[in-house]
Amino acid sequence: MPQVSHKGKNMPESPIRKLVPFAEKAYKAKKTVYHLNIGQPDIKSPEVAMDAVAHHHLEILAYTRSEGSQEYREKISKYYKNNQIPAEADDIVVTTGGSEALLFAMGSIADVDDEIIIPEPFYANYNGFATASGVKIVPVISKIEDNFALPPISEFEKLITPKTKAILICNPGNPTGYLYSKEEIQKLAEIVKKHDLFLVADEVYREFVYDGAKHYSILEEESMAEYGILIDSVSKRYSMCGARVGCLVSRNKQVISTALKFAQARLSPPTFAQIASEAALQTPQSYFDEVITEYQDRRNTLVAALKKIPGVKVGEPKGAFYCIVELPVKNSDAFAQWLLESFDDNGETVMVAPAAGFYSSAGVGLNQIRIAYVLKKESLVRAVDILRIALENYQD
Template identity: 65%
Template sequence: MPIISIKGINMPESPIRKLVPFAETAKKAGKHVFHLNIGQPDIDSPKVAIDALKDIGRTVIEYSHSAGFESYREGLSKYYKKNGMDVNAEEIIITTGGSEALVFGFMTCFNPGDEVIIPEPFYANYNGFAQMAGINIVPVTASIEDGFALPPIEEFEKKITPKTKGIVICNPGNPTGYLYAQDELKKLAEIVKKKDLFLFADEVYREFCYDNNSPFSVLNLEGIEENVILIDSVSKRYSMCGARIGALITRNKEVLKTVLKFAQARLSPPTLAQIASEAALNTPDSYFTDVVNEYVERRNILVDGLNKIPGVICPKPKGAFYCIAQLPIDDADLFCKWLLEDFEYNGDTIMMAPASGFYATKGLGKTQVRLAYVLEKDALKKSVKCLEEALKIYPGRK
């Protein structure tokens, strides 16, 4: 039989989805599984987006421009300007999700064997995107004790080698929910400028900032305009994960020209999803006010509830809709599997993502889990109770 490629063998599995077979078995056994493992909001997508698909008025679902519909890029430009970012339509390339934007960006900016520095824990699929592009992730570890704040810049400088070509951040962060302050980003900008690195920023959770905090975009950092690559997506902003529409934004014309070649090779982003995404730009501000208020309530139920459980540590996120919790257990992978195979409380159990998959440093995150507060409030209350009862009887409790 032919042999699978080295790249395929080394492709990491998703820590978010790898326990799905165990969840399916648990459901077949009659258990109700609360899915805290994946960031799939239960919030309704904007009505204007749904209506645009219902009233499509087309007889042919044609290709779009490889960079995306011009009308959509013009609309996005207005969206960014409304949010304080001076972006022109020509500086935007529409992609099939933020994932494709990252892959195209990595393949454009880095050669195989190059290194990128990423604060860990980070979105697990960055590992997969790096593997696709043949580049190596060099982690700088953030600490749960200080809420996963940006590690000291000195730690970044220690990791820089002749192979270092970029830094990647997510702000607000998945999986921690941490929101980088303007001062933290300015410190990053200094080292980016000093070492002439690319700075990739995944800002897909921009709308979800809490406690009167506001996001500061890397596009507004001065002196590194040619170094910045912004990644965006409609998935979480409009609760449209299945649309698979993202964007890569940069003022670097050479980067745009090269990314477009990759975009042309895959032909075009999805036509129907672009129609919905363009319509979503007309979502009223009240939609986001209601969604943010809902997430704040959900966050408080989950995070405050977790911190009341003896032995559990969970910093309160300032953004996104994720948190990392440290549990008094031996191994999160074993615990999450045990919850699905051997535990139930009043017919319920929970599914979480072991946090080891969000670290690049082996051994870190072993007793941590990532949780997404994307379920309605009563489900979150029941989930917290499930976890509390599970920890009382888990054989590997520490």
């Protein structure tokens, strides 16, 4: 019998999506499930984006350029410049979501068995992208006790080998919500220059920062022109996850020309989604102001409620819309499955993402979950109350 590849066998399951079959059984059992497991915003997509697709004048749904349409890339460039990020249209390759941008980045800068250092916990699909690319992730652990701040640079330097090609960060972080400061970005800039590495920054949550803080992009550092690769997406910024449009941005011409070859191999990014994404750039600042206020209120509501549960520890996010929560359980995978299979409170339960899948170090994060606060405040309050009751009844 033919066998599947070792790469396929090693491809990790998504900790976010692997519990879906159990959720479906819960639906069939007529349970209400509060979804805290996935970063699907409930905020409406900008009307201007939806209208652009609804009222298009295309007669043929044709390919666009492999790097994305010229008009869209010029408008993205203008957006970046308005955010103090110097990027021209030719520095941008439009991709099928931020996921493809990350795959293009790994494929462009690393060969099989090369290494990329990533502070963990990190976005779970980095594990999958690395497996697909034949790249080895080397984790440097950040801790909930430090609110997942950047580990000491000395910890990075201990891990650098001749195989190391890059440091990858997510800023603000998924799953931690941590926002790297300007000083932390500058420390990373210094180390990649010192060791001749790339600094890859997944900045898809740039708009979502709280408490009056400001996001600082790696490409705001002039010295990162040759070293920096920015990953971006419209998914969360405009609540357009289904559009599947992102981009890779770098002022390193060799990186862009290499990424473009990967882009040519998949032909082009989706045409309708580019139309929507281009129109979304007209979204007024008032939209983001309202969204940020809403998410900040949700964060405050969620964290305050979680802190009232005995034995629970929670990281306090400064951006994005996630937080890591440490529970008084031995194995959060088993607990998350039990919540869907065997527990309810008046016909209601919650779905969470076990956090071990956001680490690459074995045995780390087993008693943690990631919560996405993408529900309205009253739903978050009820969901946390269900979580409290569940913990009181759960037997490891």
